[in-house]
Amino acid sequence: MRWHVHVDGASSGNPGKSGAGIVVRDDRGETVFTRGDYLGEMTNNMAEYEALLRALTAAVEHSVRDITIYTDSQLVANQVTGVYRIKNRTLLGYVLRVKEIVSNFEHFTIQYIPREQNREADRLAKDAILKG
Helix, strand or coil: CEEEEEEEEEEEECCEEEEEEEEEECCCCCEEEEEEEEEEEECHHHHHHHHHHHHHHHHHHCCCCEEEEEECCHHHHHHHCCCCCCCCHHHHHHHHHHHHHHCCCCEEEEEECCHHHHHHHHHHHHHHHHHC
């Protein structure tokens, strides 16, 4: 089974109240599920990573073997792929957890996309903040 997942994290203030948005689609482009989670107080970058971790964990729970992640966070995409060095200890911890979970997949890709292509995940993340 393959998933195409749009993830986004949002923070009202930096740090501030935060939310994660996840949109999962199958190969036909059919929506498998969407999710918005209130995350509590954290930075925007932490919220971006939380969204990614929650999507990856859900994929493992659903026995997904092949996953493509789409994010509008250049930082997250480039830190996970090793393009950017990671100086912040907290973010390094997130990347190590991502890599641990990713080892469960036969195929994993993370791709940076422009914010306009991530509107649904962004809305879910922002709505989660309002509900939190």
